[in-house]
Amino acid sequence: MLTASALAVFEGPKARHSDPGDMFRWPIITQEDEEAVLDVLRRGAMSGLDVTKQFEQEYAAWQGSAYALAMSSGTAALQSAMYGCKVGVGDEIICPSVTYWASALPAFSLGATVVFAEVEPETLCLDPNDIEHRITERTRAIVVVHYLGYPADMDPILAVARRHGIKVIEDVSHAHGGLYKGRKVGTLGDVAAASMMTGKALATGEAGILTTDNREIYERAIAFGHYERFDTSLETDSLRDYAGLPLGGYKYRMHQMSAAVARVQLRHYDARMAEIQRAMHYFWDQLAGVPGLRPHRPEKDSGSTMGGWYAPHGLYRPEELGGLSVTRYAQAVRAEGAPCSPGMNAPLHLHPLFNTADVYGHGKPTRLAHTTRDVRQPRGSLPVSEQVGARAYSIPWFKHFRPELIQEYADAFRKPAENARELLAGDPGNPSHVGDWHFFAHRS
Numbered sequence: 001m002l003t004a005s006a007l008a009v010f011e012g013p014k015a016r017h018s019d020p021g022d023m024f025r026w027p028i029i030t031q032e033d034e035e036a037v038l039d040v041l042r043r044g045a046m047s048g049l050d051v052t053k054q055f056e057q058e059y060a061a062w063q064g065s066a067y068a069l070a071m072s073s074g075t076a077a078l079q080s081a082m083y084g085c086k087v088g089v090g091d092e093i094i095c096p097s098v099t100y101w102a103s104a105l106p107a108f109s110l111g112a113t114v115v116f117a118e119v120e121p122e123t124l125c126l127d128p129n130d131i132e133h134r135i136t137e138r139t140r141a142i143v144v145v146h147y148l149g150y151p152a153d154m155d156p157i158l159a160v161a162r163r164h165g166i167k168v169i170e171d172v173s174h175a176h177g178g179l180y181k182g183r184k185v186g187t188l189g190d191v192a193a194a195s196m197m198t199g200k201a202l203a204t205g206e207a208g209i210l211t212t213d214n215r216e217i218y219e220r221a222i223a224f225g226h227y228e229r230f231d232t233s234l235e236t237d238s239l240r241d242y243a244g245l246p247l248g249g250y251k252y253r254m255h256q257m258s259a260a261v262a263r264v265q266l267r268h269y270d271a272r273m274a275e276i277q278r279a280m281h282y283f284w285d286q287l288a289g290v291p292g293l294r295p296h297r298p299e300k301d302s303g304s305t306m307g308g309w310y311a312p313h314g315l316y317r318p319e320e321l322g323g324l325s326v327t328r329y330a331q332a333v334r335a336e337g338a339p340c341s342p343g344m345n346a347p348l349h350l351h352p353l354f355n356t357a358d359v360y361g362h363g364k365p366t367r368l369a370h371t372t373r374d375v376r377q378p379r380g381s382l383p384v385s386e387q388v389g390a391r392a393y394s395i396p397w398f399k400h401f402r403p404e405l406i407q408e409y410a411d412a413f414r415k416p417a418e419n420a421r422e423l424l425a426g427d428p429g430n431p432s433h434v435g436d437w438h439f440f441a442h443r444s
């Protein structure tokens with residue numbers, strides 16, 4: 001066992017000493033991407049649809065969905081998915097509390113509200129056992145987030161939804177290309193939405209995409225925010241009288257320079273994703289058996305995968321480290337030369353926006369503007385969601401399989417865990433914001 005002086009936080013040598021080079025540079029932009037964008041610019045086609053429609057066809061085929069609709073952002077795709085599922089005034093959606101705000105907040109703009117549900121402490125995804133008792137006659141949809149790339153347990157969630165005739169919206173913003181029991185996420189529910197902003201695993205610039213096998217959901221999403229494509233060729237009878245202008249008053253088409261990048265990125269994504277997966281698994285394999293540290297990934301023989309492994313995290317078990325706080329542990333890892341932050345997205349149900357904010361001037365909190373009951377959930381109502389932030393930490397997102405360098409990063413995480421006793425004396429504990437609403441942001 002090391003002495004305290006060997007830990008970098010006590011001026012010992014750092015575990016990570018090599019230059020990472022381009023290990024973390026993302027997205028990978030080549031001349032192929034540049035030429036695709038230049039073609040759009042030189043043709044003056046930035047606001048056109050030809051490249052975007054090509055990308056939609058290619059993405060739908062890659063994912064295995066009948067329809068794809070390219071959007072300006074993942075948030076626009078999520079709002080359009082809700083509208084596609086007929087979420088409207090007085091309705092409710094069910095959504096995990098631990099997620100980025102865009103998974104839930106667009107419901108407000110549709111006159112609906114949110115009922116939050118628990119996450120599982122190991123997957124950090126929606127707990128299938130905490131859904132059914134939250135369903136009322138107003139529940140219109142369940143939003144399932146494949147959080148931090150981990151595929152949610154879809155089979156029991158879908159079973160609950162089908163029993164009650166409720167739509168399932170998959171938020172795939174963290175999990176492009178991930179598998180659930182061998183099936184690609186985004187093809188399991190009624191509709192899926194994903195962000196493709198620069199930081200995501202499938203990164204195209206600033207963009208999003210909606211996919212579905214349901215023609216009516218697809219056409220409602222077009223009608224909601226795509227005025228140039230909302231015409232009488234749509235097959236949904238209830239929409240035809242309003243063709244010409246977007247029903248929602250939104251302009252949600254994808255910029256064609258993003259679409260051009262998207263086509264190139266998609267062509268290379270499977271190979272790049274495979275290398276990311278190989279690198280991330282190698283990192284976790286080097287930490288097998290280290291006390292207090294658990295990988296946030298499915299079992300290797302489960303048929304489920306993490307896709308591009310966006311925003312990877314680890315699960316923290318302070319009881320195995322003498323009660324060492326995740327905040328102190330992360331500080332010690334950073335001293336060793338590796339990026340590490342305590343916590344993750346904090347529970348949304350505690351944020352003032354979902355409790356007191358009157359966004360649209362209703363004279364009451366927006367969350368209650370169209371309800372006949374108080375759906376707010378105070379502190380203590382979702383104990384798992386409120387506590388998981390103190391039991392998780394971020395890890396590096398490796399883009400290349402370079403074992404020697406990855407080993408250095410693994411050592412940076414190993415040293416503080418194996419010498420936790422040396423860190424206890426200077427442990428200030430977790431500040432109130434770890435697990436509170438000052439959350440680690442994953443933008444859509």
